[in-house]
Amino acid sequence: MLNPELKLNLEIFSSKVKQKSSRDGFGEGLVLAGELNKNVVALCADVAESIRMNLFKDRFPKRFIEMGIAEQNMIGVASGLAATGKIPVMGAYAVFSPGRNWEQIRTTICFNQQKVVIVGSHTGLNVGPDGATHQALEDIALTRVLPYLAVVVPVDAIEARKAIIKAIEYPTSVYLRLAREKSPILTSEETPFEIGKSQVLWLPEKEENFSGITIFACGYLVYQALEAAKDLNKEKIDIAVINNSAIKPLDKELILAWAKKSKTIITLEEHQIAGGMGSTIAEFLSENYPIPVHFMGINDTFGESGEAGELIQKYRLSKEAIKEKVKELLK
Amino acid sequence: MKTKKIDNLKKLEQVSQEIREEIIRMLLEAKSGHCAGPLGAVEQYVALYFGGILKYNSQNPDWPERDRVIVSNGHYAPLLYAILAHAGYLPLEELKTLRKLGSRLQGHPHRLSLPGIETSSGPVGEGLSQAVGMALGLKMAGLKSQVYCLMGDGEHDCGNTWEAVMLAGKHQLDNLTVIIDRNNIQIDGFTEKVMPLEPLKEKYEAFNWKVLEVDGHNLEELIRALDKTKSIFVKPVAIIANTIPGKGVDFMEWEYQWHGKVPDSKEAEEALRQLRTMKGKIQSELD
Numbered sequence: 001m002l003n004p005e006l007k008l009n010l011e012i013f014s015s016k017v018k019q020k021s022s023r024d025g026f027g028e029g030l031v032l033a034g035e036l037n038k039n040v041v042a043l044c045a046d047v048a049e050s051i052r053m054n055l056f057k058d059r060f061p062k063r064f065i066e067m068g069i070a071e072q073n074m075i076g077v078a079s080g081l082a083a084t085g086k087i088p089v090m091g092a093y094a095v096f097s098p099g100r101n102w103e104q105i106r107t108t109i110c111f112n113q114q115k116v117v118i119v120g121s122h123t124g125l126n127v128g129p130d131g132a133t134h135q136a137l138e139d140i141a142l143t144r145v146l147p148y149l150a151v152v153v154p155v156d157a158i159e160a161r162k163a164i165i166k167a168i169e170y171p172t173s174v175y176l177r178l179a180r181e182k183s184p185i186l187t188s189e190e191t192p193f194e195i196g197k198s199q200v201l202w203l204p205e206k207e208e209n210f211s212g213i214t215i216f217a218c219g220y221l222v223y224q225a226l227e228a229a230k231d232l233n234k235e236k237i238d239i240a241v242i243n244n245s246a247i248k249p250l251d252k253e254l255i256l257a258w259a260k261k262s263k264t265i266i267t268l269e270e271h272q273i274a275g276g277m278g279s280t281i282a283e284f285l286s287e288n289y290p291i292p293v294h295f296m297g298i299n300d301t302f303g304e305s306g307e308a309g310e311l312i313q314k315y316r317l318s319k320e321a322i323k324e325k326v327k328e329l330l331k
Numbered sequence: 332m333k334t335k336k337i338d339n340l341k342k343l344e345q346v347s348q349e350i351r352e353e354i355i356r357m358l359l360e361a362k363s364g365h366c367a368g369p370l371g372a373v374e375q376y377v378a379l380y381f382g383g384i385l386k387y388n389s390q391n392p393d394w395p396e397r398d399r400v401i402v403s404n405g406h407y408a409p410l411l412y413a414i415l416a417h418a419g420y421l422p423l424e425e426l427k428t429l430r431k432l433g434s435r436l437q438g439h440p441h442r443l444s445l446p447g448i449e450t451s452s453g454p455v456g457e458g459l460s461q462a463v464g465m466a467l468g469l470k471m472a473g474l475k476s477q478v479y480c481l482m483g484d485g486e487h488d489c490g491n492t493w494e495a496v497m498l499a500g501k502h503q504l505d506n507l508t509v510i511i512d513r514n515n516i517q518i519d520g521f522t523e524k525v526m527p528l529e530p531l532k533e534k535y536e537a538f539n540w541k542v543l544e545v546d547g548h549n550l551e552e553l554i555r556a557l558d559k560t561k562s563i564f565v566k567p568v569a570i571i572a573n574t575i576p577g578k579g580v581d582f583m584e585w586e587y588q589w590h591g592k593v594p595d596s597k598e599a600e601e602a603l604r605q606l607r608t609m610k611g612k613i614q615s616e617l618d
Binding site: 063065072073075076078080082084086088108112 | 442464465
């Protein structure tokens with residue numbers, strides 16, 4: 001059942017559930033962040049409208065810097081701005097930032113300890129028709145290996161709005177992973193959100209005696225996991241679903257607690273299995289509570305063109321694939 | 332226009348010579364590092380720090396109104412450290428700890444290790460971006476500080492450098508001055524063979540910069556050029572300082588192999604002997 005403590009959107013499973021992309025939520029949140037803190041400045045690499053930074057640009061034109069298609073320069077400039085007391089928020093497609101400019105992030109932001117927020121949009125297969133070149137499937141791996149960089153994957157538009165505000169207040173630099181495609185709003189204004197905290201969205205009916213499967217998912221795919229949980233519940237299969245938005249730092253307490261309650265764990269992400277969210281969990285558990293971890297993600301391949309839904313299905317990340325995986329593991 | 336009076340030229344020449352000797356001693360002690368570049372660029376740093384150009388306070392390194400110095404080519408670290416020691420940021424005897432475990436003098440400059448370092452550098456081609464960011468940020472904050480970016484010529488191979496050149500031109504950053512150490516060498520050979528950079532001056536001009544060209548071993552020319560950049564131009568300025576790599580040690584001069592090599596004790600002895608007797612080799616036109 002949906003976790004009543006989190007004040008989630010009660011219409012999650014309704015056919016009329018409101019849909020919005022996390023990039024939309026980010027764009028709104030950035031304006032709020034700009035109002036809260038006059039040191040916030042925004043830098044964008046020629047995709048202002050596409051990643052919704054145009055809202056900030058219209059509201060604070062003097063605090064918006066158009067970089068052109070120059071993601072490497074964008075990082076260095078942001079580092080320099082941070083050195084003068086600004087809090088730069090940089091937006092681009094994730095394949096280019098943190099993809100194209102990874103070494104600049106490493107040296108001028110992380111090693112240099114300059115506080116910025118890196119926003120990578122258009123991540124995962126849900127980018128859709130643009131195809132493999134524009135579907136970032138490696139960005140979690142690229143960012144989580146860097147010291148002084150937290151990694152957050154908001155689950156929906158509302159969480160993305162909260163995440164950018166929290167990212168600006170956070171003591172280190174933050175990478176925010178966004179999706180292009182709309183997805184159902186799962187949380188509400190009242191749902192708590194902290195960087196480094198993950199949440200159990202779907203609780204097993206009998207939490208006390210639970211010894212089933214726990215799914216750790218992030219971003220766009222969390223909804224697929226919730227749908228799977230609801231269907232499985234009808235078949236008397238009890239699972240738990242965690243929104244693991246906190247990739248780094250990990251919510252170790254929560255992961256450990258649920259690993260101890262679970263027979264096995266499934267991780268689910270629109271990212272390469274190598275180095276992704278599932279890997280972070282496996283790394284942590286192999287040392288602290290070794291139990292089997294099964295990875296659902298992209299297995300050493302690239303994406304392709306197609307509609308988001310079609311791709312999720314083809315790459316076996318949809319609710320049907322999740323249900324099959326759960327049943328297979330229970331055999 | 333009134334020309335700046337430079338009355339301490341003799342003293343500055345003396346400091347330049349001491350710094351060259353310190354670079355040789357540091358590298359001998361460290362047993363690794365870069366020789367040719369730092370030796371050739373001494374006058375640029377001396378002119379900037381001690382020629383009455385740079386606003387800084389080593390007792391208050393974070394003073395908000397200070398000018399900013401970005402060393403884009405971090406392998407010039409021995410030169411930077413010797414300069415910072417002379418400027419009072421660290422004791423001279425600490426120079427011999429270069430590249431040793433636990434030292435504040437990391438192989439390439441690390442902002443958090445030593446006061447007076449504005450940014451960590453080493454990977455070339457990204458310093459100018461940071462300088463542009465600082466120049467923009469200082470303007471937003473209404474501060475009059477100047478940003479100086481010290482660069483090598485080889486890092487003009489990097490696309491990132493030209494992205495930054497373009498942005499500085501777009502914003503007409505008159506609070507940004509670049510000094511390019513045009514010593515014509517990089518690791519694999521002479522710049523014009525590895526990747527032709529000429530016409531470098533015209534390239535910058537095409538990106539809406541003002542360019543001044545000077546003899547990079549002439550302190551007077553350097554100081555006058557730096558003084559000009561502060562006030563006259565309504566655009567970013569690049570000073571191309573033509574230098575001799577390895578300047579002051581004859582077997583290092585123009586030998587690109589000395590880019591990333593250090594002298595052994597015999598070579599260091601010879602280098603120091605030459606530097607001590609180099610009187611007349613680097614002199615001002617006032618003589």
